[in-house]
Amino acid sequence: MMVVDAEYWKQIEAARKDLKALIVSQKCAPIMLRLAFHDAGTYDAKTKTGGPNGSIRFELSNPGNNGIKVGVDFCEQVKAKHPKITYADLYQLAGVVAVEVTEIGRA
Template sequence: MAKAIADAEYVKEIEKARRDLRTLISSRNCAPLMLRLAWHDAGTYDVKTRTGGPNGSIRNARELNHAANKGLETAVLFCEDVKAKHPKVSYADLYQLAGVVAVEITGGPTIDFVPGRKDSLESPAEGRLPDAKQGESKDLLKLPTDKALVEDPMFRKYVELYAKDEDAFFKDYATSHKKLSELGFSLKNHRSILAKGVIGFGIALTAVILGYLHELNKRTN
């Protein structure tokens, strides 16, 4: 799927968009909606076909109309304000950044955000997101997925751990959120930017050292 497209200028734009998202999300009080938008754009990734994932395709009317995405048109609309100010930022990055900011401003952990996701206009067929109603019982107020958390011993272990250890929860949550936000996303070019940065720093340092040696040489002669 997406190949990283970030360069230094783009990274700067991302930081500006991050600030605008903070303002937008606190003024509209829409953190849960934004987190759900990020997850529903990313959660369609299919590892076998390498399609779907965090690529901004949720903005397409066809995908937005999937039953699981009900209500998310408001989140897409809110993001348009930030996109208009930072047109270079891809929708794919914008939605994932919105998710990261939503978690942070509601007191959650800081999630490492790597920019560079590419947009796609190809929406996956309906049905890739988990169905909350599967196995639902009419007598229950809880979703089957909520029930599983306390009834399945594998999940219960974590419920108990996280209930008493917030640091463990924050750490694991931040790791899992980052993974979800990067499904099918290649960091190849991002690494090359870092490499360019390191090379640039190396050249500057060499110039300073050579200048210093030259100066020293002049003085000793």
């Protein structure tokens, strides 16, 4: 199990800024929100397994994930700058930031 320490939080905050700049400049909020949703969408209430775990990057050939590679590729740019952040955290953070930069996040 991973420990979230002060250094990890610094990486998260730096990644948040980079994601915001990327999402605004590339106008990719919808695909980032979809990426976060699809990564989390594997949760199974009966077995209490799945959920946001970063595995979506291995499931891009699934027809339901068509087009999500664009979001994965954008996130790779941020991951390269902040390698300690897990893919699970990065994809969910991308979804949060996507909502924040839209009108939905201002409601």
